[in-house]
Amino acid sequence: MRNITKRFPGVLANDNVNLSVESGEVHALLGENGAGKTTLMKILFGIYRMDSGEIIFKGKPVSIRSPKHALELGIGMVQQHFTLVPSFSAVENVLLGLKEMGIIPQAQEVREKLLRLSRIYGLEIDPDEKVWKMTVGEKQRLEILKLLYSGAEVLILDEPTAVLTPQETRSLFKAIEQMKERGAAVIFISHKLNEVMEIADRVTVLRRGKVVGTVKKEDTSTRELAAMMVGREVIFQFEKKKVEIGPPILRIEGLKVRGDKGYLTVKSLDLEVRAGEILGVAGVAGNGQKELAESIYGLRPVEEGKILFDGNDITSWPIPKRINAGIAYIPQDRKEVAVAQNLSVAENLVMKDCCAGKLGRMKLDRRRIDLTVVRLIEEFNIKTPSPAIRSRYLSGGNIQKLILARELSRSPKLIIAEHPTRGLDVGAMEYVYTRLLEEKERGAAVLLLAGDLDEIFTISDRVAVIYDGKIVGYANPDESELERIGLLMAGVTDVQESA
Structure with a gap:
């Protein structure tokens, strides 16, 4: 060429x-x-x-x-x-x-x-x-x-x-x-x-x-x-600072959820994520990760079981109530689910705060909105020609920064991060990892769902492996070998745990 x-x-x-x-x-x-x-x-x-x-x-x-x-x-x-x-x-x-x-x-x-x-x-x-x-x-x-x-x-x-x-x-x-x-x-x-x-x-x-x-x-x-x-040196080793692990923020008991084709894709799943930790869920795509994340956020109905958040049973709560209670969601499909592509960068950044009445109740406060947008663009380093540009024209990395800005600026108690760096370059990946680690240090509980084991091992404190809609094993990312996790991801459950 x-x-x-x-x-x-x-x-x-x-x-x-x-x-x-x-x-x-x-x-x-x-x-x-x-x-x-x-x-x-x-x-x-x-x-x-x-x-x-x-x-x-x-x-x-x-x-x-x-x-x-x-x-x-x-x-x-x-x-x-x-x-x-x-x-x-x-x-x-x-x-x-x-x-x-x-x-x-x-x-x-x-x-x-x-x-x-x-x-x-x-x-x-x-x-x-x-x-x-x-x-x-x-x-x-x-x-x-x-x-x-x-x-x-x-x-x-x-x-x-x-x-x-x-x-x-x-x-x-x-x-x-x-x-x-x-x-x-x-x-x-x-x-x-x-x-x-x-x-x-x-x-x-x-x-x-x-x-x-x-x-x-x-x-x-x-x-x-x-x-x-x-164009600069990139950090490859991220320091996992010692954070005092708090009480369970998310507890899932016997969860069953159906997928798009009507079959059960989450099958009697149990899971717990505590304040101040990142739990990485490793698994090959199509083993129930998407349905698990969507059911926690309220996008998909629960067939059976309970979802407990901060001590409350939220299984039947509507999405706005979950958002206002402190649940943030970074979905895997950035362009189709996470942002409204035909809305501006500014509108996407403040949509949740506007709906919650944080930027004016009877009438939107334009000055507060403008100040919030400028602050988030600067704080999260979103590269955009203008806040008024449609979100569809941003690169994948900048769309992800927009999503992080909207979700993390609300200081959530629980962050569901589904394949947060898929398709991103090393610079954007470094940024996402740094932000999620900062949220953990603040005391948030982070549920990280990814198929990339390098990503799971880079920032997770614990690893749970999902296969065929169930958690089939746990591992310590500092000690476990990729081989064992890979076998669990493939459904081979009779493998020796690392010492």
Whole structure:
């Protein structure tokens, strides 16, 4: 990719970017949110058209018109949000993709080749299993197999380990090594610097739409890469200050909750979070974390059991009463659930205080609102051209800062943080961790739900593992090994506890 430039209204997303990827190499792409990584890859995959520059593929200039055209050339992409039909089997999903490319093979032929590719690359799947029954790891393996089946020679993997157990991550890395050995080029987008150092051959870092540099893995370090990404040194070790643990703030007894499909996804779950502690709940996505968080906040009804908050049974309380009692919620879906995208930054920041009558009861006090907005933008370092700009135009990291500002400025007693750093760069992650640790030190109880074990171990005081809607084990993050936690996350409960 030579001199790639791409503009959006008011934003220069890619500024004269150069990127070269060789066959038989893993090339990592790093950068802050809004650095231009996704835009660059969407240009390569044919989702966006560049304003200027050129793409050279196999020594020849190409103009990639669409994702279909990219696949025909041999360029494929596995995005964070999978493009699979839930009601179809693995074979049917592959058939569908081939038909879109104008290829119509027999189902048995597809099944046999899919199994052969599965064995070659160690990407185990059941070809006849319906997608909706698959784990997240199986869905990802199917997406990769679809690309390999179509003959992709360049594979773009966007945050591929974000929802995998340590064991699944190791299996993925073995598959990537197989792809590399067979001559494929793999572009690996990730914010996990330790994984980049493990799997990549070369690393390109983007900042504010420009290439900061391309380095060989053996010539760099995680600290150097982080500094290249954000333009300053980044803290990797966070001090967990000794805080006196207080009484239980949240106690859950025998909780049962149904998911979107009507099945029980939280099954007789018991849990306790105390004042002054961060309890990390580790688990692969889809094991009841979302339903657990939503039921505590009041977004999802409880089928059976009790939710006790600060000594009160809040199982049937409406959401406003829970908010005013001191419960804060940082949901995993920032853009769809946590903010009103068409409202301004200012309106999103003060909406809870306005509803609670804190900024005027009979009539809103505009001066108090303006002062509050300015204070929160400064205190939480929200980068926005104006408080009046619509929230949809903020980067992922700044949207998360907006949510933190709104939720934490109310000094809550309980904070439910659901995947609070998913998709964020190291600079934004550092900020989120620091804020949650400060809340713990203030005496708040923090329930941290995440699939990223690095995140869980970085700031949690205790770890609970969730599998199939139940808590299947506890661990001390200072002593436990990733291997044991990973096995618990996969449902293997007869594993030895660490000493």
